[in-house]
Amino acid sequence: MSASSEAIARRFGDGGPSGGGAEDNDLIRRVLSRKTVRRYSDRMPAEDLLDLLVACALSASAKSDFQQASILRVCDPEERAAIGRLFPAMPWIGLAPVFFVFLGDARRLQRIGEMRGKRIENGTLEGFFNASIDAALAMQTMILCAESAGLGVCPISVIRNEVDRVAATLGLPDLVFPVAGLCLGYPQSEGHVSLRLPRSVTTHSDRYDDGVLQAAIDDYDHRRHALHAIPREQQRSNAEFGEAAFYGWSEDKARQAAKAEGGAFPPYLRAHGFHFD
Ligand SMILES: Cc1cc2nc3c(=O)[nH]c(=O)nc-3n(C[C@H](O)[C@H](O)[C@H](O)COP(=O)(O)O)c2cc1C
Secondary structure, three states: OOOHHHHHEEEEEEEEOOOOOOOOOOOHHHHHOOOOOOEEEOHHEEEEHHHHHHHHHHHOOOOHHHHOOOEEEEOHHHHHHHHHHHHOOOHHHHHHOOEEEEEEEEEHHHHHHHHHOOOOOOOOOHHHHHHHHHHHHHHHHHHHHHHHHHOOEEOOOHHHHHHHHHHHOOOOOOEEEEEEEEEEOEEEEEEOOOOOOOHHHHEOEEEOOOOHHHHHHHHHHHHHHHHOOOOOOHHHHHHHHOOOOOOHHHHHHHHHOOOOOOOOOOHHHHHOOOOOO
16 A cells, blocks of 8 residues: 555545555655644744745745735744633643744735835735635645644634734734634644545536535544544533534534634724725
């Protein structure tokens, strides 16, 4: 079995494609084996390594070469602690050795327009979306490069739930918004490769067709439960939904999504330069 077949089996629970000659490619194996790590040792990654990872992140593809991602590293211990205190349920936010914030930056292009005497309106949905995607691609590039250097990471979008306070702490101007934070450090615990939905559900050929969804999700729930069952005490919102005899991934995600998150974000964006027209 090739390295990538093993990684695909772990990721999807099925056999994978033969790989067309790329089956032992180290990058591909690493991408297939990516995992989230939330506990880190005290060892601080070297500054040079962090600079290198930032350079990698900013080498990600950028829509129209507009380059609308910015990266902010929170170094000041007081500032870190202030952000960490906002999210007591996620102590890794305050404790990770390194914390970056990936920013969608629609301001820079707006300013470049002013510098060059052109009227630019970048508070549109297009401007917001392009900047968001650039920031997300930069973050994922850092994630994969950090892992390949032996680091563990956890993206943090919960900062958007407290966007007013986070943006004030970070001094974000209009048209600059947090897409997600990123905790980073040397892993203390292993983490695990999470089983993904079967590709029969998440890929389509020629026409979109989700006819197999229900049966595939039921099967996925049971396979995932056998590998990493969600403990009874981690069932969400039992007071509202009751204790489930079988609590699979889809029950967990349906309960999670039934509690709307991110309500503070649209008014924040509208108050800070975006109109989305
Ligand atoms: C955009 C994004 C935002 C996330 N935000 C958080 C977060 O706020 N807190 C957290 O603990 N994990 C966060 N995560 C990690 C996910 O919960 C994690 O990716 C998910 O459980 C799947 O695990 P895996 O990435 O190891 O496959 C985030 C992941 C992504 C991609």
